Amino acid sequence: MKAGSVIYSHCGSCEEETPHRILKGARGQSPDKGFSGTVQCQTCKAVHHVEIPVEIPCMVPMVLSEGENSRRVKIQFVRDEGIMIDDEIFFEDHNILITSIEAKGKRVKRGLARDITNLWAVVFDTVKVKVAIVKGSTTIPEVMETVPEEEFAVGDLLEFGRKKVVITKIKTTSKMVYREGRPVEARDISRIYTRIAREERPIETQ
């Protein structure tokens, strides 16, 4: 735990467990000394001093899906570590995305590792992005596979076979983007809308 990283700790002002950013702190010399330092609540911005006992690892059962297959695994966290839906974690050489959390028998949006009874996650090395090619009154659906951090913007050219299309708008999980110069990462895209820029004729063989 170093300055800048975020830990979950009880906040006296919020009267609940909230994310805190470490402003200043040190871990004791021996590994069982834990952490003591100054932290800031990310919810109410109050600054306090905390003493956190040693980081005790805990194994959490998880159902990890990859494509159509899923398997049961165990993933290691620190007991007091907060886990949220939509967290991206590195696991067994894969980027995985937490999709569902069960703590104390209930589905929750976030929880502490020590309370979590099961996690569900998907391998998130690549994401499928839906593309609609609008051609007159018809729409041709396409899907493209890309890395989650790939950026797309209005005005960008894409190619599907011999079709060259230009992005006209991007629907994200929260809004519609119409303007150029506002790139969106593939992980946040619900659908890309395009129109045909140019359709090349098949190459004639002699």
Ligand SMILES: [Zn+2]
């Ligand atoms: Zn607070």
